[in-house]
Amino acid sequence: xxxxxxxxxxxxxxxxxxxxxxxxxxxxxxxxxxxxxxxxxxxxxxxxxxxxxxxxxxxxxxxxxxxxxxxxxxxxxxxxxxxxxxxxxxxxxxxxxxxxxxxxxxxxxxxxxxxxxxxxxxxxxxxxxxxxxxxxxxxxxxxxxxxxxxxxxxxxxxxxxxxxxxxxxxxxxxxxxxxxxxxxxxxxxxxxxxxxxxxxxxxxxxxxxxxxxxxxxxxxxxxxxxxxxxxxxxxxxxxxxxxxxxxxxxxxxxxxxxxxxxxxxxxxxxxxxxxxxxxxxxxxxxxxxxxxx
Amino acid sequence: xxxxxxxxxxxxxxxxxxxxxxxxxxxxxxxxxxxxxxxxxxxxxxxxxxxxxxxxxxxxxxxxxxxxxxxxxxxxxxxxxxxxxxxxxxxxxxxxxxxxxxxxxxxxxxxxxxxxxxxxxxxxxxxxxxxxxxxxxxxxxxxxxxxxxxxxxxxxxxxxxxxxxxxxxxxxxxxxxxxxxxxxxxxxxxxxxxxxxxxxxxxxxxxxxxxxxxxxxxxxxxxxxxxxxxxxxxxxxxxxxxxxxxxxxxxxxxxxxxxxxxxxxxxxxxxxxxxxxxxxxxxxxxx
Amino acid sequence: xxxxxxxxxxxxxxxxxxxxxxxxxxxxxxxxxxxxxxxxxxxxxxxxxxxxxxxxxxxxxxxxxxxxxxxxxxxxxxxxxxxxxxxxxxxxxxxxxxxxxxxxxxxxxxxxxxxxxxxxxxxxxxxxxxxxxxxxxxxxxxxxxxxxxxxxxxxxxxxxxxxxxxxxxxxxxxxxxxxxxxxxxxxxxxxxxxxxxxxxxxxxxxxxxxxxxxxxxxxxxxxxxxxxxxxxxxxxx
Numbered sequence: 001x002x003x004x005x006x007x008x009x010x011x012x013x014x015x016x017x018x019x020x021x022x023x024x025x026x027x028x029x030x031x032x033x034x035x036x037x038x039x040x041x042x043x044x045x046x047x048x049x050x051x052x053x054x055x056x057x058x059x060x061x062x063x064x065x066x067x068x069x070x071x072x073x074x075x076x077x078x079x080x081x082x083x084x085x086x087x088x089x090x091x092x093x094x095x096x097x098x099x100x101x102x103x104x105x106x107x108x109x110x111x112x113x114x115x116x117x118x119x120x121x122x123x124x125x126x127x128x129x130x131x132x133x134x135x136x137x138x139x140x141x142x143x144x145x146x147x148x149x150x151x152x153x154x155x156x157x158x159x160x161x162x163x164x165x166x167x168x169x170x171x172x173x174x175x176x177x178x179x180x181x182x183x184x185x186x187x188x189x190x191x192x193x194x195x196x197x198x199x200x201x202x203x204x205x206x207x208x209x210x211x212x213x214x215x216x217x218x219x220x221x222x223x224x225x226x227x228x229x230x231x232x233x234x235x236x237x238x239x240x241x242x243x244x245x246x247x248x249x250x251x252x253x254x255x256x257x258x259x260x261x262x263x264x265x266x267x268x269x270x271x272x273x274x275x276x277x278x279x280x281x282x283x284x285x286x287x288x289x290x291x292x293x
Numbered sequence: 294x295x296x297x298x299x300x301x302x303x304x305x306x307x308x309x310x311x312x313x314x315x316x317x318x319x320x321x322x323x324x325x326x327x328x329x330x331x332x333x334x335x336x337x338x339x340x341x342x343x344x345x346x347x348x349x350x351x352x353x354x355x356x357x358x359x360x361x362x363x364x365x366x367x368x369x370x371x372x373x374x375x376x377x378x379x380x381x382x383x384x385x386x387x388x389x390x391x392x393x394x395x396x397x398x399x400x401x402x403x404x405x406x407x408x409x410x411x412x413x414x415x416x417x418x419x420x421x422x423x424x425x426x427x428x429x430x431x432x433x434x435x436x437x438x439x440x441x442x443x444x445x446x447x448x449x450x451x452x453x454x455x456x457x458x459x460x461x462x463x464x465x466x467x468x469x470x471x472x473x474x475x476x477x478x479x480x481x482x483x484x485x486x487x488x489x490x491x492x493x494x495x496x497x498x499x500x501x502x503x504x505x506x507x508x509x510x511x512x513x514x515x516x517x518x519x520x521x522x523x524x525x526x527x528x529x530x531x532x533x534x535x536x537x538x539x540x541x542x543x544x545x546x547x548x549x550x551x552x553x554x555x556x557x558x559x560x561x562x563x564x565x566x567x568x569x570x571x572x573x574x575x576x577x578x579x580x
Numbered sequence: 581x582x583x584x585x586x587x588x589x590x591x592x593x594x595x596x597x598x599x600x601x602x603x604x605x606x607x608x609x610x611x612x613x614x615x616x617x618x619x620x621x622x623x624x625x626x627x628x629x630x631x632x633x634x635x636x637x638x639x640x641x642x643x644x645x646x647x648x649x650x651x652x653x654x655x656x657x658x659x660x661x662x663x664x665x666x667x668x669x670x671x672x673x674x675x676x677x678x679x680x681x682x683x684x685x686x687x688x689x690x691x692x693x694x695x696x697x698x699x700x701x702x703x704x705x706x707x708x709x710x711x712x713x714x715x716x717x718x719x720x721x722x723x724x725x726x727x728x729x730x731x732x733x734x735x736x737x738x739x740x741x742x743x744x745x746x747x748x749x750x751x752x753x754x755x756x757x758x759x760x761x762x763x764x765x766x767x768x769x770x771x772x773x774x775x776x777x778x779x780x781x782x783x784x785x786x787x788x789x790x791x792x793x794x795x796x797x798x799x800x801x802x803x804x805x806x807x808x809x810x811x812x813x814x815x816x817x
Contacts, residue, residue, distance in 0.1 A: 003699050006476050013386045013476075016378025017395060020450075023443050024402055027413045034416075088309035096303060097310075105310060110569065112317040114561040116504030118531045119554045123320040125538065126327055152316055159313065185299050213406030216506040216531070220538050241408045248415050248511060264409050275404035463681035469635055470677070471694045471746070472670030481696070482683060 031268065035261025043262045044068065059228050064263055069229045070143075070237040074218070075211045077147030077233075082154050082207060087200070089155075090162025095188060113156035121220035124149030128221065141222035144233040149217045154207035161203025165196035198282050205278035209271050215241040225250075240267050321558050328551030341556070345517045352549040356519045358556065360527035363520055364434050364509055365502035368441035372498055376446050377491070380453035384483065385475040396454065402447040411511035414440040419512060428524055430514070435523040437513035444508060445498045452497060456490020457483050489575045493568050500564035503557065506531040530557050583610040585651060586754065586784040587632065592646035594627055596639070601627050603808035605646070614776060614785045616795040618813060619805035625788040626678075628805065629756045632786070633673040634659065634666060650754070671698065674747035678759040680739035682731035682746075687723050690731045690742055694750050709749055716782075717745035718775045737768025744775070755779065757787045761794065773798050 045053045046063030053060045060066055089109075093102055124145050131139045139145075173195060177187045193200070223242045230237035240263055247260035343353020379399065383392045418440060423431030460483050468478045484491070514526025515536060528536075530553040540547045587609040594602035601624040609615055617625050630636040632648060649656040652672065659669050671694070682690050691710045700706065710727075714720040719741040723734070731742060740760060747755060757776070761769035769791075776785060777798055789795050795802055802813035 002696060002701065006474075006480060009381070009480055010386060010476050012374060013378040013381045016375045017382045017387070020375060020379050020443075020446065021395070021398065024398060026417070027405075027410070027443075030413060030417050031409070085309045085312060088306045089313045092303075092306035092310040096306060105314065107565075107569070108314045108317045110565045111562050112313070112320075114500055114504070114565045115317075115320060116506065116531055116557050116561060118504075118506045118534050119320065119324070119557050122534055122538075122550065122554050123323050126323045129542070130323075152320075155313055155316070183299055185302050209404060213408070215406075215408045216535065219535055241406060244408050244412050245507065245511065248412050260412065264412055267406055268409055271404045271406055272401065275401060279400075463677070463679065464683055466635075466677060467681045467683055467743075467746075468697075469638055470633065470670060470675040471697060472667040472750075473697045474667060477697050481693070486684060 028268070031261055031264050035258065035265045038258045038262035039265065043259060044266075056229060064240065064243065064259070064266065066227065066229045067238040067240045067243045067263070068266075070223070070227075070239045071212055071241070073143060073230055073237065074147055074150060074239060075208050077143065078150035078154065078211045079204065079208055081148060081151035082158055083204060085151075086155050086158025086207075087162055089159045090166065090200075091188060091193075093159065093163045094166035095184070095192075109156045109159050112152075113160070117153055117214055117216040118220070120149055120153050121217035123152070124217065124221040138234060140234070141220070141236075142234045143222060143230050143237050146218050146221040146223065146237075149221050150211045150214060153214065153217055154210050157207045157210065158200075158203050161206070162196070162200050165199025165203075166192055168199075169195055202278040202282040205274055205281055209274040209278070212274065213241055213267065213271055215239075215245055218242055219245075240270075321555070324551050324554040324558060328548050328555060341552075344519065352545050352552075354530065354533070354549055354552055354556070356517050357528050357530045357533045357553060359519050360434070360509075360513070361503060361529040361531075363523075363527060364437050364441065364513060364529055365499055367434060367438035367523060368445060368502045369495060369498050371438060371442035372446045372449055373495060375442065376449035376453055376494070376498075379446070379450045380457060381476075381479050383450070383454045384457040385479050396451075399447045399450050403451070407444060407505055407507045410440050410444050411507040414508065414512045426524055429526065432512055432514035432526055433524045434513060434520055434527050437509045437527075438523070440508050440512055441502050441505060444505065445501045448501060449494045449498045452494035453487075453491060456487040456494070459490070460486045489571055493571050496564055496567050496571070500561055500568075503560050503564070504531065506535055510535055583612065585609065586611040587651070587786075588647075588649040588656060589631075590647045590649075592628075592631060592644070592648065594624070594631060594636070594644045594646075595642070596627070597641045600808060602631070605808070605810045607803065607810050609784060609786065610801075611651070611784050612780050612782075613800040614780050614787060614798055616799035616802045616813075617786065617788045617805060617810070618790070618792065618795060618802060621790075623805050624808065625805050626758050628810070629675070629758055629786065629788060632659075632754070632756060633670050633675055635670075635675065652753070667697075671750045672752055673754045673756060674750070674752035676740070676743050676747050676755070676757045676760050679763050680736060680743050682734070682739050682742050685731060686728045687731050687734070687742060688727040691745050691749055694746060698750065710745075713745040713749040716748050716775070716779065717741045718771055719745055735768070737764045737771065740764060740768070740772060741775070744772070748779075752783060754784045754786070757785065759788050759790060762790060769794065 041050055042063065044050075044064045046060045046065070048058045048060045048063070048065075052058040053063075053065050089105075093105055097105060125141060127148070128139060128141045128145045169192060173191065174187070177191045178184075182190065218239055219242060222236055223239045224236045225238070225243070225246045227236040227238050244260055244263050244267065247256060247263070251257040251260060341353070341358060342355050345353055345356055379395065383396050383399075387395065414436065418436050419431035421431070422433065422436045423429070457479075464482050464486065465478060468482055473481070509529040510532040513529065513532065515528045515532055516526035517528050518525070520527040534550045534553050537546060537550050585608050587607075589605060589607045589609075592602055592605040593600070605628070617628065619625055627636060631644060636642050636644065648659050650659055650672070657664060683693060685693070688710055691713055692706050695706055695709065711720060711724075714723065719738060722738060723729075731739065734742060740763075744760070761772050764772070773794060776787070779785060780800075787795075787799070803810050804813040
């Protein structure tokens with residue numbers, strides 16, 4: 001009787017593996033199969049010359065370039081907001097907070113990490129409305145609001161990876177500089193952070209990936225289907241993930257649908273590259289740090 | 294650096310930490326405050342159990358709550374055996390090279406954006422479902438649950454595999470020395486030891502399924518009705534927010550999305566608390 | 581006394597991460613005897629034991645060359661032959677570890693576990709075998725009224741005897757013990773020494789030990805592992 005259960009378990013295990021691999025490869029295969037043909041410069045730049053587009057001399061009307069610029073700006077801004085605050089919070093958690101404080105703070109950040117992205121987007125939207133009513137009439141959902149909201153979204157990632165990297169340093173490392181007369185702050189900046197750099201960096205790269213792929217937050221905070229390259233912080237903008245979503249329901253003809261596939265491939269590639277970078281950072285810097293020390 | 298300089302930096306760090314906490318609380322606060330007109334007069338619970346009838350000025354989000362629970366539980370029900378099976382392959386059952394390969398693929402899967410799952414779902418899965426069941430447009434709870442299951446599986450698989458790795462070595466040695474085969478080691482020792490991790494993984498999966506927007510938005514159909522079968526179209530709380538955001542800001546209809554926000558916030562907080570308490574009781578059990 | 585050879589080891593070479601642990605080891609172990617293996621810490625005594633039940637194969641970065649043959653039913657079989665099932669080998673060659681490792685289940689279930697692995701389900705027969713194994717491990721009287729208690733509630737010495745009972749239930753022909761009493765106090769150790777001496781009429785026993793007094797008390801023969809080679813010890817028996 002036991003034998004039956006054991007055999008059945010092996011069957012289920014292998015079946016699951018095959019189903020999972022089959023699904024993944026079908027998804028990726030399908031995208032490439034349908035979209036590989038569209039992977040030409042005109043997918044990104046439309047009718048405009050690449051150099052003109054890159055130097056912002058001319059507008060691109062039917063290419064993915066504005067969306068890619070939008071996504072890029074979004075990522076840079078969000079991570080720009082999130083890194084200082086996240087890093088500082090992580091440092092505080094790892095180095096300064098007492099036990100109860102640490103547990104309480106971690107509870108809040110776990111909750112923050114668990115909030116669905118659409119709710120964060122809703123918050124961003126509400127923030128925009130609030131600022132519009134009480135501060136300046138010019139504030140609408142825009143690049144600024146979106147990047148702030150995305151920053152809230154990825155803040156827990158950066159906090160957590162910073163805290164974990166610092167916490168997992170061996171006790172000896174902590175004591176070395178202190179024994180030589182360094183202050184707490186000097187210890188943090190000169191020894192602890194450089195040693196945890198690989199972990200922190202991988203957290204940052206993951207946050208970048210999260211910002212690049214998110215759709216729900218930006219849907220509520222200022223992304224639109226056509227806006228060209230973002231003109232200012234307070235303007236609307238396009239983004240790659242939103243383009244994909246929009247195309248799936250609003251495509252006017254088969255060609256447009258094809259660009260959706262092309263965009264999916266580009267987005268997938270960007271995320272894969274970021275993912276591998278995070279992995280390499282985690283490994284590579286550790287190696288480097290060990291061998292330099 | 295002077296003592297004052299040190300203190301300033303410490304205060305700065307603390308300030309950032311507090312700011313992060315404030316954001317967390319503020320998010321909930323905004324939801325509540327902005328949804329206030331709907332909450333007034335004890336209407337909140339009313340709101341949760343009423344159907345959506347615009348003609349009668351009733352903006353109950355009950356259909357969306359049911360939709361969310363239906364899709365999320367179905368997704369986890371599908372993902373659980375899949376994830377456990379794959380985790381068992383990675384931990385013990387498969388030969389080393391394959392297990393390493395599978396783990397890498399699963400790791401990579403965690404980086405795939407959800408909009409891609411939604412996109413492929415619309416053009417690959419939905420027509421398939423349409424042909425298979427000969428009913429409706431193919432955009433239904435089942436399609437969304439299937440795609441969602443693929444979305445949440447990698448996280449669950451990695452979590453399970455991690456729990457299995459933490460089973461104490463002496464137990465595994467004992468089974469090996471007694472001539473136990475890998476699958477026996479898995480069923481009789483690893484699963485009983487790692488049940489907490491397995492449960493936590495499931496709860497995390499539920500949390501992710503509850504919080505996802507794009508998959509359900511693109512594949513579940515978005516009809517506002519209380520679904521009665523997996524082949525029905527349904528709308529989830531997250532998709533509702535995305536769809537109604539374009540409505541008139543001052544209308545009651547619009548305010549209903551804040552109610553959705555509150556409900557979602559509470560759900561995911563419960564998930565977080567459940568995971569924490571499981572982790573804490575696990576730590577208490579350790580010698 | 582002219583006894584049959586039970587285990588035959590020829591030209592055994594074992595390397596771990598490029599370091600040679602066992603060099604060209606050859607030895608013969610007679611049936612129904614207790615052979616003690618002594619030597620400095622970390623030299624490879626446990627490793628040697630593991631080559632006899634192929635447990636080292638779970639360690640990555642380990643390689644082995646050489647032959648190990650066991651006399652089963654009058655014939656010598658090469659245990660490294662692919663046709664010899666691993667599970668079968670580990671039921672014929674039982675192992676007890678230095679630190680007792682009862683599984684997280686009741687006393688009864690622990691001892692019955694190997695039977696479950698072997699697919700043996702007959703409930704009354706299982707209960708009989710469990711009692712028999714516990715008697716042979718000198719543990720029956722102490723646990724007969726609390727077989728459903730969790731194994732972790734037993735003392736260190738009792739846990740080790742539990743592990744011995746568990747190893748004995750499938751009636752192995754060879755029993756390998758890796759410093760079985762090093763985590764126990766003198767009284768507990770004495771009980772185990774006595775049970776081992778009584779056990780040798782049923783199986784061939786190899787014990788790795790640090791305690792020379794213990795070795796003198798129970799061993800029929802002593803081998804010393806030094807510089808990767810196994811030699812007859814200079815201990816006076």
